Amino acid sequence: MEGSGNSLAQPSTKGAHILVIRLSAMGDVAMMVPVLSVLVHTYPNITVTVLTRGFFTPLFSHLPNVRVYEADIKGVHSGVMGLGTLAKELRDEEIDMVADLHDVLRSNILKSVFYLYGIPCKQIDKGRSEKKALTRENNKEFKQLKSTHQRYADVFNELGFPINLSNYIPPQKRKLIPKVYEVIGKDSRKWLGIAPFAQHDSKCYPADLMEKVIAELSGRGSIRVILFGGGDEEREQLEIWENKYDNCISVVGKLRFAEELSLISNLDAMLSMDSGNAHLAAIYGVPVISLWGVTHPYTGFKAFNQPMGNCLLPDLDKYPKIPTSVYGNKVPEGYEDVMRSIPPEMVLLKINEVLNN
Structure with missing residues (x-):
């Protein structure tokens, strides 16, 4: 995959800090893991903060330079004011750019606040028109669409960090603890x-x-x-x-x-x-x-x-x-x-x- 030529690529040599937004659901969050694995192994100097539910934290525990920031969307981060508080908290974490892999109302509100802070944000293209053509009853366009994993990867490409998902290497099996x-x-x-x-x-x-x-x-x-x-x-x-x-x-x-x-x-x-x-x-x-x-x-x-x-x-x-x-x-x-x-x-x-x- 070729680079985008975007000036956002420059921080890659400076240890850029990327915020990744994907609040739910479990399957969609799990699909991020191979993508982030390739990202941090391709660019070992970067730091990634994943904004998601705290429950999902174990999914990322094996990835270097990746941490989870818990979104309390039913508590302190609820509503527009709460999301404003969340955006300020994340700004204070010194993030350089944002990869919105969710593109829902909450993430769009965050995107607007980040814009005011001067923090660039790129969003996933969910391919809604293609999916509508694939799922409609009449004149269905029955063809393979781009995978969600590649749609995630495309966002990082737009931020200046192109990755090749064929480079993914699964982690070693986790050690089975006595409880299991x-x-x-x-x-x-x-x-x-x-x-x-x-x-x-x-x-x-x-x-x-x-x-x-x-x-x-x-x-x-x-x-x-x-x-x-x-x-x-x-x-x-x-x-x-x-x-x-x-x-x-x-x-x-x-x-x-x-x-x-x-x-x-x-x-x-x-x-x-x-x-x-x-x-x-x-x-x-x-x-x-x-x-x-x-x-x-x-x-x-x-x-x-x-x-x-x-x-x-x-x-x-x-x-x-x-x-x-x-x-x-x-x-x-x-x-x-x-x-x-x-x-x-x-x-x-x-x-x-x-x-x-």
Whole structure:
């Protein structure tokens, strides 16, 4: 990738301090990690401050010269006045420039205040018109769009710090602390993570079909199935499967986020929906098998460096309107059960292929 010729590139030799804004959600924040890793290894003199939720701090703990500044958007940083306070706090951290990887109302308010402070800010191009063309029902332009990871990288290019994402090297597996072993146990079986939930039901594999997958895997005895999720309803469902099937355990509510990351980094594979856990596993180079409903990898949210062959899709001949939306929040009539066109046998075949590769 060629440089932009932007004068903003000059601070790269002076140890520029870049503020990176991405407040939520987990998957979008996780997708920043490979990009920031390449950035700080390409430009080891820079400092990066990530403005996000404090919960996400463990995601960046392995990256040199990267720290998290917690945005208390429900407390002291709430509202326009609170965001003004936040902008002043960040200015006092002596930031030189801003990479807004979110482009929402809050980040735009911050951008306006930074402008008054004379701090340059570049924002992500989310490709909204392209995504609209891809997801519309009629005259759909069905083609692969730029990945979100590359859209993030383009912002740094505009700031004068071009990066090549093909240079990404996954971090080493995190050391498993005793707490993880207490929950999972120690054995030599393959560890398969399964994250069966997503923000929208349209992106979740039907529970009865997922149970068939879990039952088959459990019966083999050679695979340790580790279930990931969050929230009371998800916890209850996973506990039912944990109690019903041998070689199957839920970690919901049993591990802190940092501990969960260390576990994910040691998986042999992850089976996930189009959701955050796919992106968490991809950080560590863990093979990810993803199941897609009314969304599609072409929107740019495929897990980083994962082959398209690991993305299992519904029958697109039967459901030609897919993708119906970017986030899975639009389900046309008759598209409620698109994921039932992905048979459990197909999922199991792909799991076998990945684990035996």
